[in-house]
Amino acid sequence: MKQRVLQAIHRFNRAHPWEHNAHYHPWIMRRLPRQFGAALDVGCGSGDLARLLATRAEVVDGFDADPQIIAVARERTCPSARVSFLVGDALTDIPPGSYDDVITCVAAVHHLPFTDAIDLFRRRLAPGGTLVIVGLYDECTFGDYLFGAASVPLNLAMGWLKNTPRRAPRPASVAARSRPAEMTFSEIASDARTALPGVRLRRRLFWRYTLVWHQPLLDP
Known part of the structure; x- marks a missing residue:
């Protein structure tokens, strides 16, 4: 019975897809200043969040x-936008120097050695800057499973609402690179x-957690 239910949910999700990560983009923007300087989006994918950051940043x-x-990402971005898309290893190829105010990383940090990644983000972030991560984690506790169980009906509802005929379809997204999270x-x-x-840090719905940190200001 359980297997049949899971198969039915999987079929529904394939027929009614929606962006779990993009769901958190408005939440991320509410954690950021109205205007800021340079921003870095690590694991930017097709660039949706980077383009959103560019509405407030001097450069992204x-x-x-x-x-x-x-x-x-480049194909979907207007040439006049203040966004550059770069290919490389986040731990070795990110240009030196500070990103004045903002570093974001959505559903990508579990592809990297976690401690090395957050240490890099800390060193790249300027005083007073903000780091926001939306990540995945390995479910293992009662609290994890409780959030997962609560996410199932909400996931179905969101898929239904976001695929109703009255809504304009979003551009087709690139298939996510599937690598399970290994850290709890x-x-x-x-x-x-x-x-x-x-x-x-907080556990969130839709099998995510959030991390927000502000780089301390320098002593006067």
């Missing part, structure tokens, strides 16, 4: 290791709190 770099998805939420929280004092 979208960074991804996949040249095919970067080609799609507790492990992520422990490492993040060690590297980023004062960081805020």
Whole structure:
């Protein structure tokens, strides 16, 4: 019975797809200043969030290791937009220097060594800047499964609402690179709190967690 239910849900999701990561883009923007300088979006994919950041930033770099998805991002971006899309390894190829105010990373940090990644983000972020991560984690506790169970009916409802005929269809998205998260939420929280004092983390619906951290200002 359980297997049949899961198969039915999977068929529904394929027929009514929607962007779980894009769902969090408005939430991310509410955590950022109204205007800021340079921003970096790590694991930018097809560039939706980078283009959204560009509505407030002076300049945005979208960074991804996949040249095919970067080609799609460039194709979908107006030449006059203040966005550049770069191909490379986030841990070794991100240009030196600070990103004045903002670094974002959505559903990508689990592809990287977590401690190395957040240490890099901390060093690249200028004083007073904001780091926002929306990530995936390995479910293992009762709280994890509770959030997962609550996400199932909401996921179905969102798929139905976002695929109704009265809504204009979104551009086709590039298939996500499927690699499961290996760290638990507790492990992520422990490492993040060690590297980023004062960081805020929360489990979220749709099998995600959020991390927000502000780089301390320099002493006068």
